[in-house]
Structure formats: structure tokens, C-alpha cells
Amino acid sequence: MQPSTTPSWRDSVTSYLDRRLLWVFMLGCSSGFPWVLIGSNMSGWLKDAGLTRSAIGFFGSVFAVYAINFLWAPLVDRVKLPILHNRLGQRRSWIFACQGIMLLGTLVIATLNPAHQLWLTSLLALTIAIASATQDVAIDAFRIDTFPKSQASKLPQASAMAVMGWWTGYSLPGYLAFINADDIGWNGVYFGMAAIVGLLMLFTLIVHEPQTQRDELQQQAEARHHQVIQSSILTWLSVTLIEPFLDFFRRNGVQIALTLLLFVFLFKIGEAFLGRMSILFYKEVGFSNEQIGHYSKLIGWGATVFFTLLGSLFNVKFGIVRGLMLGGIAMASSNLMFAWMAQEGPSESLFLATVIIDNFTTAFSTVAFVSFLTLLTGQAFSATQYALLASLGNLGRTTLASFSGQLMDYLDSWPWFFILTALMVIPSLVMLYSLRRYFTALLNKAAQNQ
Numbered sequence: 001m002q003p004s005t006t007p008s009w010r011d012s013v014t015s016y017l018d019r020r021l022l023w024v025f026m027l028g029c030s031s032g033f034p035w036v037l038i039g040s041n042m043s044g045w046l047k048d049a050g051l052t053r054s055a056i057g058f059f060g061s062v063f064a065v066y067a068i069n070f071l072w073a074p075l076v077d078r079v080k081l082p083i084l085h086n087r088l089g090q091r092r093s094w095i096f097a098c099q100g101i102m103l104l105g106t107l108v109i110a111t112l113n114p115a116h117q118l119w120l121t122s123l124l125a126l127t128i129a130i131a132s133a134t135q136d137v138a139i140d141a142f143r144i145d146t147f148p149k150s151q152a153s154k155l156p157q158a159s160a161m162a163v164m165g166w167w168t169g170y171s172l173p174g175y176l177a178f179i180n181a182d183d184i185g186w187n188g189v190y191f192g193m194a195a196i197v198g199l200l201m202l203f204t205l206i207v208h209e210p211q212t213q214r215d216e217l218q219q220q221a222e223a224r225h226h227q228v229i230q231s232s233i234l235t236w237l238s239v240t241l242i243e244p245f246l247d248f249f250r251r252n253g254v255q256i257a258l259t260l261l262l263f264v265f266l267f268k269i270g271e272a273f274l275g276r277m278s279i280l281f282y283k284e285v286g287f288s289n290e291q292i293g294h295y296s297k298l299i300g301w302g303a304t305v306f307f308t309l310l311g312s313l314f315n316v317k318f319g320i321v322r323g324l325m326l327g328g329i330a331m332a333s334s335n336l337m338f339a340w341m342a343q344e345g346p347s348e349s350l351f352l353a354t355v356i357i358d359n360f361t362t363a364f365s366t367v368a369f370v371s372f373l374t375l376l377t378g379q380a381f382s383a384t385q386y387a388l389l390a391s392l393g394n395l396g397r398t399t400l401a402s403f404s405g406q407l408m409d410y411l412d413s414w415p416w417f418f419i420l421t422a423l424m425v426i427p428s429l430v431m432l433y434s435l436r437r438y439f440t441a442l443l444n445k446a447a448q449n450q
Contacts, residue, residue: 016157016309018154018157020146020147020158021157021158021161022161023142023146023207023208024142024143024146024147024158024161024162024165025161025162025164025165025168026165026203026206026207027095027139027142027143027162027165027203027204027207028139028161028162028163028164028165028166028168028169029165029166029168029169029200029203030095030099030135030139030165030169030200030203030204031132031135031136031139031162031165031166031169032165032166032167032168032169032170032171033169033170033173033196033197033200034102034128034129034131034132034135035132035170036169036170036173036174036177036193037102037106037109037125037128037190037193038062038063038125038128038129038132039063039170040170040174040177040279041174041177041178041186041189041190041193042114042121042125043056043279043280044177044178044181044186044279044283044289044292045114045181045186046114046115047279047280047283048181048186049113049114049115050115056280056405062122062125062126062129063129065126065129065130065133066129066132066133066136066390066391067391067392068391069133069134069136069137069387069390069391070137070384070387070388070390070391072134073137073244073383073384073387073388074240074241074244074381074383074384075240076094076134076137076138076141076383076384076387077141077214077218077240077244077381077382077383077384078218078236078239078240080093081093081094081097084096084097088204088205088209089209090209090214091138091139091141091142091145091209091210092138092142092204092205092207092209094134094135094137094138095135095138095139095142095204096201096204096205098131098132098134098135098138099131099135099197099200099201099204100201101127101128101131102128102131102132102135102197103194103197103198103201105124105125105127105128105131106128106190106193106194106197107191107194108124109121109124109125109128109190110187110188110190110191110193110194111187112124112187136387136390137383137384137386137387138383139162140162140382140383140386140387140390141382141383141386142207142210143158143162143374144374144377144379144382144386145210145212145214145379145382146158146210147374155371155374155375156311156312156315156323156367156368156371157312158374159312159315159366159367159368159370159371159374160308160309160311160312160367162370163304163308163363163366163367163370164304164305164308164309167300167301167304167305167308167363168301168305169200170301171298171300171301171304172298172301173193173196174293174296175293175294175298175301176189176192176293177189177192177193177293178289178290178292178293178296179289179290179293179294180192181289182288182289182290212379213379214379214380214382217379217380218239218380218381221239221243221247221380222235222236222239225238225239225243243380243381244378244380244381244384244385244388245384245385245388247378247380247381247385248376248378248385248388251378252376256435256438259431259434259435260376260389260435260438261388261389261392262431263428263431263432263435264373264389264392264393265392265393266425266427266428266431267328267365267369267393267425267428267432268369268393269424269425269428270331270332270335270421270422270423270424270425271331271335271362271421271425272404273404273407273417273420273421273424274335274338274418274421276404276405277404277405277408277417278296278338279292279296280405281338281342281414282296282351284414285341285342285345285346285414286345286346287346287351291346291348291351295348295351295352295355296355299352299355299356300355300358300359303355303356303359303360303363304359304362304363307359307360307363307364308363308364308366308367310364311323311327311363311364311365311366311367311368312367314364315367315368315371321436321439321440323364323365323367323368323371324365324368324369324372324432324439325429325432325433325436326364326365327361327364327365327366327367327368327369328365328425328428328429328432329429330360330361330364330365331361331362331364331365331425332422332423332424332425332426332429333361333422334354334357334358334360334361334362335358335418335419335421335422336418336419336422337350337353337354337357337358338354338358338414338418339414339415339416339417339418339419340354341354342413342414342415342418343415369393372439373386373389373390373393374386376389377389407420
């Protein structure tokens with residue numbers, strides 16, 4: 001069962017006035033923006049430069065670092081950066097440092113020609129991806145630290161603001177890029193993108209560092225480990241590299257923990273395959289850069305923001321479990337809209353309908369998904385544990401989806417490609433149904449501790 005007491009619609013709406021939600025939104029913009037730099041913008045640039053679908057698909061493999069950022073996430077939990085830590089705190093210092101690296105990488109890419117300097121462009125894209133993946137670890141931890149699980153009703157709201165921020169950082173700069181690419185060229189676009197990175201760094205300076213008991217809990221873990229290891233250096237390494245993962249399995253149990261990890265891995269694979277090929281699909285169907293920017297980026301952003309708010313209200317009032325199931329089913333069904341568009345050709349009205357429906361289902365499911373991942377983390381190692389879960393979720397979006405171009409070349413049929421992406425979500429829905437009682441128990445426990 002869901003928690004017995006639920007807030008009224010009025011209380012749910014007015015609770016969004018919490019200033020901390022604005023901070024989460026601002027940092028969410030920083031999290032989404034790099035996917036423009038080395039994702040949709042780069043795909044458009046490479047397509048205009050004449051590269052093949054397979055080459056563009058494999059270029060996206062730089063995003064594989066998002067699937068393994070949990071390997072160095074313990075450093076974000078434990079290492080204090082010189083100078084920056086004293087001025088900004090643990091979370092903001094890491095965010096600001098990563099943004100600085102992305103700024104330099106973007107400025108250099110703006111001077112290149114990817115068609116002739118693909119290896120250097122790929123190397124810089126990889127550098128930006130590593131910095132972005134590390135930034136995501138710190139941003140997710142910032143959100144989790146700001147809204148502890150004892151404030152269970154805030155989790156869908158914080159998740160919604162993070163999602164809205166992500167899509168704002170992804171869609172609005174992407175819109176500006178595509179509507180101006182034909183006039184000023186992609187090099188000019190990337191100089192403009194560098195200016196946006198500077199604005200995001202200003203956002204990081206404005207938000208406030210959350211207050212937690214993280215240091216005290218980590219010291220308690222060190223005391224436990226030191227009783228066994230009896231070496232200060234080895235104790236630090238043990239707590240940093242091993243304790244976050246031991247804590248996750250200890251709190252959930254091995255069998256449930258493994259099932260949860262499998263569910264997280266499976267949930268977004270179909271969406272990832274579709275997303276990797278969407279820009280190429282729009283172009284091959286016959287849409288211009290300006291049309292892609294208008295419908296996919298600008299209108300898509302507006303739809304995502306609206307439906308993310310709607311989805312968070314639904315999750316606050318009726319529960320994350322229902323949101324996950326409904327969102328998963330709708331997310332799979334919406335992929336069939338792309339198959340329809342592939343049959344009809346460049347119809348702007350169908351493009352508009354597809355964008356609205358796709359963004360509705362994606363936003364709705366993502367709010368529930370992010371809220372659920374947050375419930376699974378502990379306070380002492382929130383960066384590491386959330387990174388582990390998010391990395392598995394990104395694994396399908398990055399490594400496996402790199403073969404999306406090859407799959408499309410093999411099928412040589414956009415309708416069949418999108419039908420297969422719809423079917424890919426079925427295993428995760430079966431997994432979700434098997435875990436429904438455990439999900440509900442987590443939610444009830446969080447509500448009781450409020």
C-alpha cells in the first residue's frame with residue numbers, strides 16, 4: 001500500500017516555493033548541458049560534415065564514462081579539493097572544478113573541424129564527458145544531501161526540478177544551436193556554448209552548500225574499519241572504496257540489491273536507442289536544422305517542463321510505484337509515434353504530436369525513476385551509491401546504444417527500428433512488477449520517518 005496520508009493538491013503546488021528546489025533546478029541545467037556539447041550538437045555537426053551513421057553512433061561511445069563514473073565517485077564523497085573546498089564546500093567545489101574543465105574543452109573544440117580532426121575532437125569530447133560525468137556525481141549528491149529521505153514528500157519534487165533543469169540545460173542551448181547553425185556555422189555555435197558554460201559556473205557560485213551529517217557518519221565507518229585493519233591509510237582506502245558498496249548491499253540484502261541493479265539497468269535501454277538516432281532520423285526524414293531546433297528542442301523543452309511538473313504532482317499524491325509502472329508503459333508506447341512518422345514523412349503536425357507525447361512519457365517516467373534511485377541511497381556515501389545506480393541506468397544509454405547506428409543499418413527500416421525500441425522496455429516492466437512490494441515498503445518507511 002501507499003502511505004495512508006497524502007497532501008492536498010493545494011499543499012502539493014505551494015510546496016514548490018521552497019528555495020532549495022530552485023538550487024536543484026539551476027544545477028540540473030549544468031548536468032544536462034554537456035549532452036548538448038557532445039551529444040545532439042555534435043551529431044548534427046558530424047552529419048553535416050558527411051560522416052556515416054555508424055561513425056556518428058560510435059562517436060557517442062564517449063558517453064560510456066557515465067556508465068562507470070561510480071568507480072571514481074568515492075573521491076567526490078571523500079576528497080577535499082585544495083582552495084575550492086574551503087570556499088565552496090564539498091559538493092560545489094567538485095561541480096565548479098568540473099565546469100572549468102568543460103569550459104576549456106568547449107573553447108578548443110570551437111576552433112576545430114571534426115571532419116578533418118576527428119581524433120582530436122573525440123579526445124576533447126571524452127575529456128568533457130569525464131568532467132561532466134564527475135560533475136553529475138556531485139550534483140546528484142547535492143540534491144540528495146539537500147532533501148534527506150525523512151522529507152519523503154520532497155523527493156519527487158526535487159527529482160522533478162532536477163529533470164526540468166536537465167532538459168532546460170539540454171533543450172534551450174540545443175534550440176539556439178540548431179536554429180543558428182546554418183547561419184554562423186558550428187564553430188560559431190560552440191563559441192556560444194562556451195559562454196553558456198561560464199553562466200553555469202556563476203550558478204554554482206550562487207547556490208548554497210547543503211548541511212549534512214556526512215562527515216560524522218564517515219568517521220563512524222572509519223572507526224569500524226580501523227578496528228579490523230589497524231592502518232590509517234588502509235582504513236581510509238577501505239572506507240572510501242569499499243564501504244559505500246558494502247553499505248548498499250547490507251541495507252537491501254544481496255538478492256534484492258542485485259534485482260534492483262538489474263531493474264535500473266533495463267529500464268531505459270529502449271529510450272537510449274531511440275535518443276541516439278533521433279537527430280539522424282529527423283534529418284533523413286526531411287526536416288531542416290531549424291525545424292529540428294524548433295520542434296525537438298524548443299517545444300520539446302516546454303512539453304518536458306510542463307509534464308515533469310505534472311508527473312511530480314502525481315508521484316507526490318499517488319506514489320512513485322504507480323508513476324514508475326505507468327511511465328514505463330507509456331514510454332514504450334510513445335516510441336511507436338516515431339514509427340508512424342517514418343511512414344508518413346516530414347509532416348510538421350505529426351512531428352509536433354510525436355514530440356509532445358514522447359516528452360510527456362519521458363518526463364513522467366524519469367521523475368519516478370530518479371525519486372526511486374534517491375530512496376536507495378544512504379547519507380554517508382550518497383555520491384557513490386547514487387552514481388552506482390545512475391551508472392547502471394546510463395549503461396544502456398551509452399555503451400549499448402552505441403550500436404544503434406549498426407542496428408539501423410542492419411534493419412534498414414526506421415519503422416522496425418522504433419518498434420524494436422518499444423519492445424526493449426518489456427523486461428524492465430516485468431522486473432518492476434516483481435519488485436512492487438519492496439518499492440512500497442521503502443516508500444512507507446520513508447513516510448514514517450518524516
